[in-house]
Amino acid sequence: xxAVLDGAxxxxxxxxxxxxxxxxDDLAALVGDLLARDAEGSGDPLAExxxxxxxxxxxxxAEGRVVRATDREQAITDETxxxxxxxxxxxxxxxxxxxxxxxxxxxxxxxxxxxNTPDGTVLLLPEDPDATARSVRAALRDRFGLDRLGVVVxxxxxxxxxxxxxxxxxxxxxxRVVDDLRGGVDSHGRPISVTVTAVADEIAAASELVRGKxxxxxxxxxxxxxxxxxxxxxxxxxGPGARVLVRTGPDDLFREGTAEAYARxxxxxxxxx
Amino acid sequence: xxAVLDGAxxxxxxxxxxxxxxxxDDLAALVGDLLARDAEGSGDPLAExxxxxxxxxxxxxAEGRVVRATDREQAITDETxxxxxxxxxxxxxxxxxxxxxxxxxxxxxxxxxxxNTPDGTVLLLPEDPDATARSVRAALRDRFGLDRLGVVVxxxxxxxxxxxxxxxxxxxxxxRVVDDLRGGVDSHGRPISVTVTAVADEIAAASELVRGKxxxxxxxxxxxxxxxxxxxxxxxxxGPGARVLVRTGPDDLFREGTAEAYARxxxxxxxxx
Numbered sequence: 264x265x266a267v268l269d270g271a272x273x274x275x276x277x278x279x280x281x282x283x284x285x286x287x288d289d290l291a292a293l294v295g296d297l298l299a300r301d302a303e304g305s306g307d308p309l310a311e312x313x314x315x316x317x318x319x320x321x322x323x324x325a326e327g328r329v330v331r332a333t334d335r336e337q338a339i340t341d342e343t344x345x346x347x348x349x350x351x352x353x354x355x356x357x358x359x360x361x362x363x364x365x366x367x368x369x370x371x372x373x374x375x376x377x378x379n380t381p382d383g384t385v386l387l388l389p390e391d392p393d394a395t396a397r398s399v400r401a402a403l404r405d406r407f408g409l410d411r412l413g414v415v416v417x418x419x420x421x422x423x424x425x426x427x428x429x430x431x432x433x434x435x436x437x438x439r440v441v442d443d444l445r446g447g448v449d450s451h452g453r454p455i456s457v458t459v460t461a462v463a464d465e466i467a468a469a470s471e472l473v474r475g476k477x478x479x480x481x482x483x484x485x486x487x488x489x490x491x492x493x494x495x496x497x498x499x500x501x502g503p504g505a506r507v508l509v510r511t512g513p514d515d516l517f518r519e520g521t522a523e524a525y526a527r528x529x530x531x532x533x534x535x536x
Numbered sequence: 537x538x539a540v541l542d543g544a545x546x547x548x549x550x551x552x553x554x555x556x557x558x559x560x561d562d563l564a565a566l567v568g569d570l571l572a573r574d575a576e577g578s579g580d581p582l583a584e585x586x587x588x589x590x591x592x593x594x595x596x597x598a599e600g601r602v603v604r605a606t607d608r609e610q611a612i613t614d615e616t617x618x619x620x621x622x623x624x625x626x627x628x629x630x631x632x633x634x635x636x637x638x639x640x641x642x643x644x645x646x647x648x649x650x651x652n653t654p655d656g657t658v659l660l661l662p663e664d665p666d667a668t669a670r671s672v673r674a675a676l677r678d679r680f681g682l683d684r685l686g687v688v689v690x691x692x693x694x695x696x697x698x699x700x701x702x703x704x705x706x707x708x709x710x711x712r713v714v715d716d717l718r719g720g721v722d723s724h725g726r727p728i729s730v731t732v733t734a735v736a737d738e739i740a741a742a743s744e745l746v747r748g749k750x751x752x753x754x755x756x757x758x759x760x761x762x763x764x765x766x767x768x769x770x771x772x773x774x775g776p777g778a779r780v781l782v783r784t785g786p787d788d789l790f791r792e793g794t795a796e797a798y799a800r801x802x803x804x805x806x807x808x809x
Contacts, residue, residue: 271552271753273746276545348789361789369697378731423696423790424642426783427714427734431698441700458651460744461700468702469742471733472761473546480544488745510699516621516634517696521792528801536809
């Protein structure tokens with residue numbers, strides 16, 4: 264069943280002043296320091312039911328997932344499990360590859376990122392963003408003496424058929440990642456048959472609106488979503504993570520780009536005669 | 537160039553009590569009544585720079601876009617411009633069709649919806665959600681004496697490669713629908729080369745978190761996004777609408793489902809020998 268809205272008010276904010284994150288930094292400590300300073304300024308400390316959102320970029324930086332920009336194409340290859348589609352690019356640039364990466368995410372360039380990184384470098388996605396979300400959650404719960412706390416790790420991704428990018432959740436802990444309304448009833452009292460809402464992705468998208476791409480703010484807090492937030496530790500407290508949002512495999516209707524699937528069909532058709 | 541964050545705080549709320557919307561209702565008046573009652577209760581009236589979010593469902597209901605459930609498959613066919621992919625379903629159900637509809641949106645069942653509708657009926661998407669957003673914006677600007685006001689019309693959609701649905705913007709007025717950061721610089725002072733953020737989609741997703749699927753709340757207000765909100769009337773004030781978020785056409789890498797493209801290739805390969 265679905266939960267009752269708590270107050271039906273959602274507030275998000277993005278504290279400034281994290282500073283540059285460096286390889287080996289204790290990310291949970293840096294985020295905790297930022298939130299503690301923010302609370303001093305605002306008188307509004309982290310509270311039960313809050314969700315802390317951090318960008319994959321600062322996770323990757325803390326993990327030292329930096330490679331030289333000249334090694335970018337090889338880095339994409341190394342992160343790739345499966346090429347989904349490619350697009351030729353002008354000016355002698357290598358083709359853009361849309362691939363399924365180690366994390367199951369289908370992304371352009373495997374999620375390898377060249378913005379907001381030191382000159383001459385690119386960033387790979389974090390090693391295991393669900394694990395990072397769990398460890399940040401554990402540290403923040405301890406530090407702020409909270410039980411029910413959620414953590415989301417976001418990344419920016421394009422979508423088929425829609426212009427522009429949005430942020431999605433690539434890591435999560437302490438959160439009901441999807442709101443499964445199957446078994447619930449709609450406002451007419453009829454069963455809701457198919458709706459599973461990607462709550463963690465909607466939180467990621469909302470957080471982008473307060474962080475902004477150019478401001479370099481990498482941390483946000485979302486308050487008013489406590490119905491989705493878990494208490495406790497271990498698997499019960501952390502929940503399944505953002506990995507459950509990945510839907511690829513044989514049933515994927517868009518497993519391959521149109522041109523790639525068509526070319527494979529032509530080859531098979533020629534061979535089959 | 538990108539705009540400065542205003543306060544870096546975003547608040548969303550979803551007033552209860554809209555009631556059932558019926559064919560022929562004046563939607564802008566109903567939404568205005570709801571917001572006026574909400575302001576009386578909260579002491580927090582609609583303000584300059586706010587964005588009012590309404591679901592496509594209430595727009596469709598006011599427009600009388602209701603058809604009998606028994607006519608559902610024909611209604612999907614009528615809304616379809618192009619079939620993108622199909623998936624067989626068990627139990628003798630007709631195949632699920634993922635199609636590009638009149639509005640350019642690629643959606644399962646062309647966006648035809650059977651939840652939160654009266655028994656035995658399904659709802660088509662609004663006739664022209666950008667036009668609706670413009671007329672709601674004009675009415676609310678007048679009624680509340682505001683200049684800078686945004687309106688978003690949302691619908692719920694699935695995505696390839698991700699489980700769960702999120703809300704996206706299918707109509708918009710008075711809003712910078714995309715935040716085009718090309719030409720801006722990142723926090724290292726380097727040009728941001730490729731990032732266009734789908735702001736309207738992120739607002740739609742955020743609003744879903746306060747509206748909820750089961751609660752039947754169909755209106756939300758987002759405050760703190762005034763950097764994206766336009767003043768004035770006419771094309772300059774209304775802006776381009778959510779139609780600019782549609783990206784389909786010959787360049788679409790996922791113009792056809794994998795199975796459909798493969799089958800077409802096999803047929804062409806056989807014929808070409």
